[in-house]
Amino acid sequence: MIRIQRISMDHPLYEQEVALRTSVLLKPLGMTIEDYYNMAPGREEKCDHFVAVIDHPTGDKVVGAATLFPPQPDSDETSGKVQQMCVDPQRQGEGIGTNLMIAMEVRAFTELALPGLYCHAQISAMPFYEKLGWEVGSDTFQEAGIDHKRMQIVTPQPSETSK
Numbered sequence: 796m797i798r799i800q801r802i803s804m805d806h807p808l809y810e811q812e813v814a815l816r817t818s819v820l821l822k823p824l825g826m827t828i829e830d831y832y833n834m835a836p837g838r839e840e841k842c843d844h845f846v847a848v849i850d851h852p853t854g855d856k857v858v859g860a861a862t863l864f865p866p867q868p869d870s871d872e873t874s875g876k877v878q879q880m881c882v883d884p885q886r887q888g889e890g891i892g893t894n895l896m897i898a899m900e901v902r903a904f905t906e907l908a909l910p911g912l913y914c915h916a917q918i919s920a921m922p923f924y925e926k927l928g929w930e931v932g933s934d935t936f937q938e939a940g941i942d943h944k945r946m947q948i949v950t951p952q953p954s955e956t957s958k
């Protein structure tokens with residue numbers, strides 16, 4: 796049984812969130828979590844943190860993670876940014892990433908009332924976002940030495956029939 800939880804940085808599962816992000820996303824780029832923090836000081840604290848958790852004989856185990864950076868008052872960007880989306884390699888392809896994204900979309904579109912979400916997607920992960928209805932929003936650009944594109948989705952509007 797997998798559950799999606801929104802946690803704070805002082806939650807006991809935050810350490811596992813960081814360990815997963817490090818092994819799946821940062822280490823392959825030659826980065827540590829400190830390098831990541833230093834890229835945008837203070838940003839980690841401003842994010843909502845989502846984890847996918849399974850029951851394990853040794854206790855709760857984090858098998859997926861992502862963060863949601865809300866729009867900032869001093870920025871022209873009005874959409875929230877999905878960052879650090881990752882799933883344990885042994886559990887990929889089971890719908891965990893999809894469930895993490897659904898939880899973040901609910902948070903962004905209903906609780907935070909944001910007009911949309913975007914991310915900087917690695918080219919290899921673009922099909923994941925496209926299957927969730929996200930659209931390409933930029934040309935290819937380099938970030939951390941690899942090709943990315945902006946992917947985005949706008950808040951679903953009530954259909955004409957449901958008005």
Ligand SMILES: CC(C)(COP(=O)(O)OP(=O)(O)OC[C@H]1O[C@@H](n2cnc3c(N)ncnc32)[C@H](O)[C@@H]1OP(=O)(O)O)[C@@H](O)C(=O)NCCC(=O)NCCS
Binds near residue numbers: 820883894923924
């Ligand atoms: C990308 C990632 C988060 C997706 O999580 P996941 O739990 O494996 O995804 P899901 O099981 O919910 O997949 C949903 C759909 O997207 C597809 N998909 C997922 N990752 C994909 C990828 N990298 N390439 C192509 N298709 C992918 C799945 O096949 C599935 O398609 P289906 O509905 O037709 O079966 C995960 O594979 C991952 O951690 N990859 C490595 C890190 C990474 O690339 N993160 C994104 C950085 S932008």
